[in-house]
Amino acid sequence: MKHNKYLSEADDTFLIYQFISEGPKGLVRKSVIFSDTNVENVYNLAFGDYDPMTDTLDDLSNTNNGDSKKVLATVAATIYTFTEKYPEAWITATGSTKARTRLYQMGIANNLAEIVKDFVIFGYNCKGYWEQFIVGEQYEVYLLTRK
Template sequence: MHLPRYDHYTNASKTIFEFVSEGPKGRIRKLVEYVPVDANDIYNLGFGDASESEVLYDDMIVSNNGDSVKVLATVAATVYEFTDRYPKAAVLATGSTRSRTRLYRMSITRHLREIRERFVIFGYCRSNYWEEFNKEKDYEVFLLTRIENRKELWLELKTINLIIKTAE
């Protein structure tokens, strides 16, 4: 995406990314983590303020640092970098709250044309099924992969449904 974003740093495996949000509340360390959820190249995208505890990040903190567009653009940049390293990966993402999930949906909608140049994106509906992302609908979870993986991902969606139902 061609939006301002923060410089970020990553580990050697490109599964953890770190950057610093800068705004009225100061400098806030942020982490993005990609965690495998099964053996079929499906990863959960976790994101939040860096934590000094055993948990790497806290996804419930509301920073309100005035830079949400730049922060989301930085997170999106990590998706591109992660899928460059793991081209078969499918990335699951949802907000830690309904309002955050809604924010993510609005951002996806705003940049859908550009996203679709490289990725196919699906939304998980409340009625327990996946469909290709429709900007007119609300979703609980988003799933994206590179366009060339579309057919394989469709075959995996039943497995992914089981993962989501188990997590509920």
Template sequence: MLDDRYHVETSPDLQTFEFISLGPKGSVTKVVRYSEINIKGFYNLGFGDKDPITDYISDLTVTNNSDSQKVLATVTATLYAFMDGHPGATVIATGSTEARTRLYRMGITNNLANIEKDFIILGLTETDWELFRKNATYGAFLVRRKV
């Protein structure tokens, strides 16, 4: 899964990552940002396109650059780097829309065997967190590095 990915520029604190998506829509700067939430050691995974003029990060922009697998592999690579720099951290991720959350679920499902080697993945049902299961619908995902 991680073999075909983009080169990433990383902030010194290993919380912000930037890379360029290349495809039919041109070069698009993508940003992955891990922000601590109000629970110590828990981080939100934010991801979106960086506006070249304002530097605003939009998690609603649809790029359609025909490289979604490479982009997901790159985001996953940032998770490894982030977790290496923040041992014991827990990352929460959800899409900005139901369609994006479904896309993330499909990416996890398609690579579950490899992901489970290094991470524990939980999915949020309507009532609780559970170990990630294929073919289940989740509203969010919780990721921890295995020790």
């Protein structure tokens, strides 16, 4: 994505990334986690605020730090880094709420021309099947892999 991004740090496995959101609510640590699923080479992308007290990710928090485009661009950058390390990986993603799934859909649609240069992206629609991402369609889950 051509938007400004935050600098993120990956752990040794390149499965966990952290970065700091900066805005009116202060400095907020964010995490992106790629976790194994029960399907080989398929990983789930989880994203949210990092809670250092519990060492967990909160994907329901709503920071409202005024930097959502920069945050989503940073998450997208972690996908590039992750797939450089795991080039055969397929990544699933969905929002923790319908509103967030819609936000991700808008982000994908607005940057689709750039995304499809490097990735193949699918959406799971309300009819119960996967299709190549189509702008304007509603999806419940997204699935992408490097070309």
